[in-house]
Amino acid sequence: MSIEIRPFQPFDLPGMYRVCLRTGDSGGDATALYHDPDLLGHVFAGPYPAADPGLTFVAADAFGVLGYVVATADSAAYEKWREHHWYAPLRLRHPEAMADDPGDGSRDWQLVAQLHRKPLAEGDPLYESHPAHLHIDILPRGQGAGLGRRLMSALLEALRARGVRGLHLGVGGGNPGARAFYQALGFTEARRHDWGSVMVLDLRDGAARRSST
Template sequence: MTATLRAYHPADLPGIYRLCLLTGAAGGDASALYRNPDLLGHLYAGPYPVADPSLTLVVADERGVAGYVVATADSLLLGRWLDEQWWPALRAQYPRVQDPGDGTEDHVLVDRLHEWSVPPDPLYEQFPAHLHIDLLPRLQGQGWGRRLIETLADELRTRGVPGVHLGVDGANTGAIAFYERVGFTTYATYDWGRTLTLAL
């Protein structure tokens, strides 16, 4: 099965949403956690190719999108765009709900989209860009993750962006090891995980 790294095409968006869900539980399949399979994508994947499609790259094979990186060059600017263009319709569509007590976590994501904000942070001075990257197991360990990061980093450099950051769940030790191999270092640690940074 031949895979190809290429620029984002609008037809890729459903595949990106699907992949976001299949890797949304610290790298594992989050399908059982959400009744609505789109919520994770609404928060962590969908806005990026809509706001700036040139900073989304995909790895696709005959079975569809199997890997992607989505990014913004300016986290504060994206935050303003989200407030103006992305969140209003979703907040109207998804009113807050109570925990149904059945183990699903849709209510957590709905709360998050209602509360989402991007306050100023000293981090953004040196590392204004941020990214999300996901790969299905069938592509892992073959260099695709490194190629996605390197190709994105080249594009950010052409824009004069000094650095990029990301957040990673502390339970996702495989991802942390990968990021460290491609040059990221730990900027801060939290109860939920870490912020990692890469100077460009």
């Protein structure tokens, strides 16, 4: 069965939300972890094509969306946009009182807390050298077919066409396969945290360019 990599279209959004949920537990299915099945998508998928649809690409087959990559070319500007145009109305649906752990093993409260967390006043210094960032998710039925590399190639080409100098992303410590994937594309670790690490890619580096093709 053929799998198409193409630019985002508005009708892709429901499928992207399903992919986000089914890969939301360090690559595994997070359906049982959220009372609101859309909440992960609201945080990690939906705002990106709303802010800049030209940096979202999807992988689709006859059964629908099975993977995507979303990104922003300017993380600082994106966070300001998200704060006013995306998070502000979401907070009305998810008030801060919902950020308390109910003790039932669900994780909605963690994302609600993120919705209400104010952005850094000065931003992140990493945004100067590597201003773009991304999220990529692929369902199990699409893994092992080279879709991750194809999606990344489409995104990197779009970022370089805009003259973006660098890219960063977060990799959870419980997802070593993702870390190995990014290393194969030329990413290196910039920071380590208790939850995982931040990896970066210099988009002006010819070696990194060759590794994405």
